[in-house]
Amino acid sequence: MEQELVVIAVFTRFVDADMARLKLEFEGIHSIVANEIITGVWDGLAGLTGGLRLAVARADAKRAIKALRSTPAGKNLVTNEETGA
DSSP, X not given: OOOOEEEEEEESSHHHHXXXXXXXXXXXXXXXXXXXXXXXXXXXXXXXXXXXXXXXEGGGHHHHHHHHHTSGGGXXXXXXXXXXX
C-alpha cells in the first residue's frame, strides 16, 4: 500500500535532521530525510537544495510533530494544513 508523504520539518544541518529521524524511529514512526545524500557531502549545500526535509506518512504527521515539538527539532517544524497540524 502506497502512502502519501508530507514534510514535517526542514533542517540546514544533517546531524539535526538525523537526530529528529532517530527520535521518530524510537516513537515507532517511519520517516525519511530528503536531500540527505547531496547535503551529506557538505552541510552548506542544504540551503541551496531547499534544506533537508524530514517526511512522514500523512497519517503519522500529527503524531510525529507532537513527538518532535519538545525536542531541539521543534524549531524546524512545518505546521500547516498540508501536515494537518
